[in-house]
Amino acid sequence: MRSIAKAAKNSGLVISALMCALGILLIIIPGFFAEVIGIVLGIAVLVFGCSRLFAYFSGDPFRIALRADLAFGIMLFALGIIFLTHPGSAMSIISLSAGIYMLADGVSKLQTAIQSRRLGYKRWWLIVALAILTGILGFVLMFDPGELLMTFLGISLLSDGILNIVTIITAEKYFKNIRSDLNIIDVEGHEK
Secondary structure, X not given: OHHHHHHXXXXXXXXXXXXXXXXXXXXXXXXXXXXXXXXXXXXXXHXXXXXXXXXXXXXXXXXXXXXXXHHHHHHHHHHHHHHXXXXXXXXXXXXXXXXXXXXXXXXXXXXXXXXXXXXXXXXXXXXHHHHHHHHHHHHHHHOOOHHHHHHHHHHHHXXXXXXXXXXXXXXXXXXXXXXXXXXXXXXXXXXX
16 A cells, blocks of 8 residues: 555656646747647647547447547547647647646645644645645636746746645655554554
């Protein structure tokens, strides 16, 4: 069980570190990523649309169950073409999606901060500050800040990555304290 928790912690730390690195890159060279992200999203949507169309025309006798695949396939195919020909248009969708995610994550981490305070963690205020910053940046991203989109996205990713790292470290310290308290209780119980 501890190996699963350790793997989850390590993967969380790696993902958070990658978020921070991507955030820094978006802040430093925002123009490059605006085009690349639009093209990558366009290719992904186009491929997904083609796979839906392929599923529909595959000759499957249960095509009735796949009836929606024709409509979704055509829609996704068209959307992929739009993103490839106008990569900047993908950014408004990314802006809204990232904003909603960051806002939700900020609110979620506020709950973690409140619980940390109740459990006696001394630096709970750091989680609160980062959660509020992440939530505010998410709110701004939802309304597509235009030319500053990639910079705001970079700052948001950096803030969220740092927030996740602080939360993981906080949780690890908390669980270590609980384990040591349980060991003390267990030892006391065996002595009696």
